[in-house]
Amino acid sequence: MVVTNKNIFLKNKNWAIVLVAQFLFFYILSKLDFAVNFFSKLFEWKKSLHIAIFSKFNFSFGDLVYILITIILIYLVWGLIKNRNSKFLKYILISFNIFYFMYQCFWGMLYFQTPIINKLQKRKISDYEVKNLTLKYLELCKKTREKVSENKNGVFIIRDIRQLKLEILKQQKNLPQNISIKKPVTDLSVKPSLFDSFMNKTGILGYYNPFTAESQYNPNIPATQLPFTLAHEMSHQLGYAREQEASFIAYLYSKKTNNADLQYSAQLYILKSLLRSIAKNDKPFAESIIGKYSVKMKKDRENEVVFAEKNTGLISDFFGATNDLFLKTNQQDGQVSYSYFINLLLLYEL
Ligand SMILES: [Zn+2]
Structure with missing residues (x-):
């Protein structure tokens, strides 16, 4: 008997219907406050459990x-193409169903939590204030840069990465x-990615795994980017799904810490974010700030540019390659999300 493609699909239509029904179901839930709250609470419970289990593995x-x-x-997929056996399609569809369900329960619904910006006093921000804040962060970076360690080439290095994670x-x-x-995470579950050479090439700095609550990072990235990347990924572990909110929480850690490595990396991230937003309207101002970097900061910037060019083959942009890399890891509109971080920062800081 000849098995037609049509037959293979018809035999499995129920699993396809279940998948579509799931899309619809979670879409409706995402519009209901009580459902979103339920998943936020579920996350609090599951994060402790997941972290307790998976922090035991040292990879x-x-x-x-x-x-x-x-x-x-x-x-x-190979079996499906080669044998034209509908069983293979059935297993594929069942796996999609299971993973989609787990993803939504463990993570997806957290994207619909009340945005942090609703907790801040809204007001209009002037360009003048933004520029002043940029000057403030330039000075902070210069000052903090004096407190950190460097290698023989005069490039910033992290003193103790485990200490940094604990901080x-x-x-x-x-x-x-x-x-x-949100309940603080109690154990370290932040690990170098097994795909680090792939990450070098794509420019991905880190990612969170919703199925194990582990945070992964690329250990090869420049030291200037590493502490803030760790802080960002660990904010996902805390329960912040939106990219820019994770970065905002990461920024908040840097406000109270005495760890100079974390401070410097965060201040530099903020400075670059501000410069990018300013450069859209006033490039000469942004350029003048970069010209005012201290000699040590310039060395660090050069190091970032060299890393990006060597690995991604892309000519790194004017301000270094950091910010958009976070955005690329998630299908969010870079432009809009990016300004969301800046908005949070400005409303909190000014
Ligand atoms: Zn992220």
Whole structure:
């Protein structure tokens, strides 16, 4: 008997219908406050459990899971093409159903939590204030840069990465109550990615795994970017799904810490974010600020540019390659999300 493609699909239509029904179901839930609150609470419970389990592994267990899933998927797709056996399609559809369901329960619904910006007093911000804040951060960067260590080439290096991770955990307990009431994470589950050479090439700095609550980072990135990347990924662990909110929480850790590595990396990220937003309207001002970088800061900037050019093959843009890299990891509109971080920063700081 000849098995037609049509037959293969018809046999599995129920699983396809379940998947579409799930899309619809979670879409409706995302519009209901009580449902979103329920998933926020569920996350609080599951994050403790997941972190307790997966922090025990000294490598990224989630990366291993991704590798296995990829192998299984390739096998199933190959089987479907080669044998035209509807069973393969059935397994593929069932896997999609399971993963989609888990993803939404563990993570997806957190994108619909009340935005942090609603907790801040809204007001109009003038260009003058933004420029003043940029000058303030330039000075902060210069000052903090004097407190950190450097290698023989005069480029900033991190003193103790484990200490840095522990410091970020500690700072999760110091977040302002009017902004975050999320339970601090108790154990370190922040690991170098198994895909670090791939990350070099794509410019991805880090990512969070919703299925294991592990945070992964690329250990090869310039030291200037690493502490803020860790802080950003660890904010996802706390329960902040939106990219710019994770960066905002990461910025809050840097306000109270005494760890100069974390301070410097965060201040530099903020300075670059401000410069980018200003450069859209007033490039000469942004350029003049970069000209005022201290000699040590210029060395660090050069190091970032060299890294980006060497690895991604892309000519890094004027301000260094940091900000958009966070945005690329998620399908959000770079422009809009980016200004959301700046907005949060300005409303909080000014
Ligand atoms: Zn992120």
